[in-house]
Amino acid sequence: MKRVAIGGIAIECCTFSPLLTRLEDLSIWRGAALLALYPALRAYPDIEFTPLVRVRATPGGPLVREVYETLIAGLKAGGPWDGVYLDLHGALAVAGMTDAEADLTTAIRAAVGPATLMGASFDLHGNLSAGVVANLDLLTAYRTAPHVDVDATRARAINLLVKSIRQGTRPVIAFVPIPMLLPGEMAMTGSQPAGRLYASLPAVIARYGLLDASYFVGYVWADEARVGAASVAVGYDRAAAEAAAHVLAAAWWQVREQFAFGMPALPVDEAIKQAIHAAADGAPVFLSDAGDNITGGGVGDVPHLLERLIAFGVSRAIYAALVDADAVAACFKAGRGARLTLTVGGRLDTAHGVPLRLDAQVRFLKDGELRHREAVIDVNGIAVILTERRTAFTEEGQFTALELSPADTPMTVVKLGYLFPDLQRIARTSLLALSPGAINPEVRALPYQALRRPMFPLDEEMAQGGGHRFTGS
Numbered sequence: 001m002k003r004v005a006i007g008g009i010a011i012e013c014c015t016f017s018p019l020l021t022r023l024e025d026l027s028i029w030r031g032a033a034l035l036a037l038y039p040a041l042r043a044y045p046d047i048e049f050t051p052l053v054r055v056r057a058t059p060g061g062p063l064v065r066e067v068y069e070t071l072i073a074g075l076k077a078g079g080p081w082d083g084v085y086l087d088l089h090g091a092l093a094v095a096g097m098t099d100a101e102a103d104l105t106t107a108i109r110a111a112v113g114p115a116t117l118m119g120a121s122f123d124l125h126g127n128l129s130a131g132v133v134a135n136l137d138l139l140t141a142y143r144t145a146p147h148v149d150v151d152a153t154r155a156r157a158i159n160l161l162v163k164s165i166r167q168g169t170r171p172v173i174a175f176v177p178i179p180m181l182l183p184g185e186m187a188m189t190g191s192q193p194a195g196r197l198y199a200s201l202p203a204v205i206a207r208y209g210l211l212d213a214s215y216f217v218g219y220v221w222a223d224e225a226r227v228g229a230a231s232v233a234v235g236y237d238r239a240a241a242e243a244a245a246h247v248l249a250a251a252w253w254q255v256r257e258q259f260a261f262g263m264p265a266l267p268v269d270e271a272i273k274q275a276i277h278a279a280a281d282g283a284p285v286f287l288s289d290a291g292d293n294i295t296g297g298g299v300g301d302v303p304h305l306l307e308r309l310i311a312f313g314v315s316r317a318i319y320a321a322l323v324d325a326d327a328v329a330a331c332f333k334a335g336r337g338a339r340l341t342l343t344v345g346g347r348l349d350t351a352h353g354v355p356l357r358l359d360a361q362v363r364f365l366k367d368g369e370l371r372h373r374e375a376v377i378d379v380n381g382i383a384v385i386l387t388e389r390r391t392a393f394t395e396e397g398q399f400t401a402l403e404l405s406p407a408d409t410p411m412t413v414v415k416l417g418y419l420f421p422d423l424q425r426i427a428r429t430s431l432l433a434l435s436p437g438a439i440n441p442e443v444r445a446l447p448y449q450a451l452r453r454p455m456f457p458l459d460e461e462m463a464q465g466g467g468h469r470f471t472g473s
Helices: 031-035 039-043 065-076 100-112 130-135 150-167 194-199 201-207 238-254 268-278 304-311 325-334 396-400
Strands: 002-010 026-029 047-057 083-087 117-122 138-141 172-178 212-216 229-235 285-289 317-323 339-344 356-366 374-379 382-387 411-414 429-433
Touching: 002 031, 002 065, 002 150, 026 031, 031 047, 039 150, 047 065, 065 100, 083 100, 083 150, 100 117, 100 130, 117 150, 130 172, 138 150, 138 212, 138 229, 172 238, 194 201, 194 238, 201 212, 201 238, 212 238, 229 238, 268 285, 268 304, 268 429, 304 317, 304 382, 304 411, 317 396, 325 339, 325 356, 325 374, 325 382, 356 382
Parallel strands: 002 047, 002 083, 083 117, 117 138, 285 411, 285 429, 317 382, 317 411
Antiparallel strands: 026 047, 172 229, 212 229, 339 356, 356 374, 374 382
C-alpha cells in the first residue's frame, strides 16, 4: 500500500499589520480530525493517508517564528512517504523570513528526499515563487473568488498526486510570474475580465494536454519580492507546459487595465452618502470597510467608518464589527439593557485609527468559550457588534445568533473586501468604502520596500502603451 502524508500551514499574513499571529490564534488539526477535513480521501482505498499537522488562522500579521519552527517539526515527522500533500495558502509570512512557503517546502523536501512526490493546493490569493515551485511536483489553486471551490481544489490536488503515484510518473511545473499588483476586490470571478480568464483554464488544459493549470491573483498586502500575479501549468511534457503558462500569462497581462472593483469603490464619506441614498426605502445595503478587512488580514479595530456613520446621523444600521476585548468585558459586567460609556477600537492599529468614545446601551450578549464572547451595543440606532477576537462576519447566521437581521436592516457595514455568497444573497446594493487600515485596496498607497520592480500599476513604464512590453516571458 502506498503511503501519503497530509499536512500544511495555510495562513494569509499581512506584513503591514502591527499584530503578530501567535499560537492562541491558530486552529490546529491532527490525527483523525485532520483526515476528516478531506472527504476526497475516501475515493482511494489503496492509499494509506497519514495525518501530520494542519494549521489555519484568521488572516492576520506574520506568524511568530517559534510557532512556525514547532509546526515544521510536526510536518517533517514520520516517513518514508510515497507522496506528500500540502494544504497551503501562498501568503504565509513568518517573522524574520522573506518567503515562508519556500522555506516550508524546502524543509519538507529535505526531510522526505528527492524521490517522494510532493503536491499542494493553494488559495488563488497566494504569492507563488520559484523557490516553492522548485520543491513541488504538482500544484493547483482555487478558481473562484469568493471561494466556493475549496473542497474541489483540494480533491483535485489529491487526485493528481495519487494518479502520479499510481502511474510512477513525475509531473513538471511551468511557472510564469506576472508583474502586476491586483487586490482581490478587483479580481472577483463573478466579474470581468477575471471570470473569462478563469473560465479559459479548462480549454487551455485540453489544448496543451495538461494535468492542470492555475492563475494566481496574488496577495498585495505583503512587502516581499514574490508578490504579484502568476500563471502555472502542470503536465508531463515540459515544452507544452511552458507554452501554456506563457499563453495564460500573456492573456492576463493583455487585459491588465480592465480589472476593476466588483462594486462601486468610493472614499468613506461618499460611500456613506450613497449608502444612505440607496437604503432610503429600507432595502438592505451593504457597505464594506475595505481598509480594515479582516478576511484580508486587517486588524479589525479601526473605528473610522463607525465614527463617520455617527457623524452622518445614520440610524437603523448594523456595524460588524470592532474587536475590543475590554469593551466586551465592560458590557458583560454592566449586563443587558445597561447604559454605559465605552471607549472602543483604535488600540491595535494605532497608525490608522484612534479610540472612539461612545454613549451606548447594551443590546445583546453572546457568551462563548474563552475569547469568543460578543456584545451588541446600541449607539443612536446603530447596532455595533463588539468581539473579543477578530471576527469576520461573512454569513447571515452570525448576525441572527446576535438577534440581528441584515435582511431587515437598511444598512449593514462589514469589515470585508467583498461580500461572501451568503451576504450577496441578501444585499440589494453593495458598496466598497476605501477606508483607512492595513488592508488598503489602493495599492499605490502601500509602503512597499522589498517588492520587485517595475510593477503594474506602480510604475509608468508598465502602463498600456508604455515602453515596457510584457509577453509572459
